[in-house]
Amino acid sequence: MSFVIPGLPRNPVASLDARLRGHDDGASPAAAGFFGPACLTILIGYGHVEQGAIPRQDGAFLPGPGQEVALYEVAYHARLPVMVKGPTGCGKSRFVEYMAWKLGKSLITVACNEDMTASDLVGRYLLDANGTRWLDGPLTTAARIGAICYLDEIVEARQDTTVVIHPLTDHRRVLPLDKKGELVEAHADFQLVISYNPGYQSLMKDLKQSTKQRFAAFDFDYPEAGLEAQIVATETGIDAGVASKLVKIAHAARNLKGHGLDEGISTRLLVYAAMLIKGAVEPTEACRMAMVRPITDDADIRDTLDHAIDSVFA
Ligand SMILES: Nc1ncnc2c1ncn2[C@@H]1O[C@H](COP(=O)(O)OP(=O)(O)OP(=O)(O)O)[C@@H](O)[C@H]1O
Ligand SMILES: [Mg+2]
Secondary structure (H helix, E strand, O other): OOOOOOOOOOOOHHHHHHHHOOOOOOOOOOHHHHHHHOOEOOOOOOOOOOOOOOOOOOOOOOOOOOOOHHHHHHHOOOOEEEEEOOOOOHHHHHHHHHHHHHHHHOEEEEEOOOOHHHHHHHHHEEEEOOOOEEEEOHHHHHHHHHEEEEOHHHHHHHHHHHHHHHOOOOOOEEEEOOOOOOEOOOOOOOOEEEEEOOOOOHHHHHHOOOHHOEEEEEEOOOHHHHHHHHHHHHHOOOOOHHHHHHHHHHHHHHEEOOOOOOOOHHHHHHHHHHHHHHOOOOOOHHHHHHOOOOOOOHHHHHHHHHHHHHHHHH
């Protein structure tokens, strides 16, 4: 693999990292967005739950022409549980973070996986030197403090785990802690949000209808071309013309979905490519590295996309 990297900083990784943290002079305010210490990730399954925090927001979510922001606000005010569906890297998490910021609510995010148990969500007794003590899980914490609880990739969780959200997501708004013998009444500000990528899950992994039918849903997709270019430019500080070229390549690749590609190139990957280009990687090389190699192992598809990149940057 040949790299053409004119003027690459001595430590490109450190430079990128600094830019992500907003410590680099060239950082756009948006690039510093959600990467600050206030960005909250809850680790589950490690007996460790942090209190929620209102996400930082530096204008880092660019809304589309749709009504999703206004509609979410209405759903929140009615305390309806919300489901956000769409392909990977299209802006679902960014939207939820933005809405939590806009509404001034704390956000507790849980990355779901198939090993997750109901106890990981609601809490468990722990043994320590002083005997046993109860530790609330992230869902219980959110219900008590009135945070927005965001269960990311909910279909990854087993169905017997998912059903713990049922009493919280209907008119009851309660969470029974069976092991503790406590019924937690959700705080008035509490809201549950789930997200998933439709199409990835097997039938076994799909949500039960009784779970689905507890939510109002948003269908997300990649932003339209002009907005996506604007997002890439705002996120990375890259030139608008280059951002448009990245979007053009993404559109070519997205047409291959179902014809050799399982999934199109995400907005996230366009941002990665733009970051590499900002880090002085030659554009065609940056596109190959960030937009083609991660999504396919098929030699024919890879060559097709490589040619598309060469022609767009010719
Ligand atoms: N509307 C938007 N405004 C600003 N940035 C966006 C927007 N949409 C996408 N992005 C960019 O795309 C990246 C990926 O978005 P995000 O993490 O929200 O994807 P996601 O849909 O949650 O993906 P996954 O399903 O893999 O979790 C963000 O970090 C951001 O750089
Ligand atoms: Mg996400």
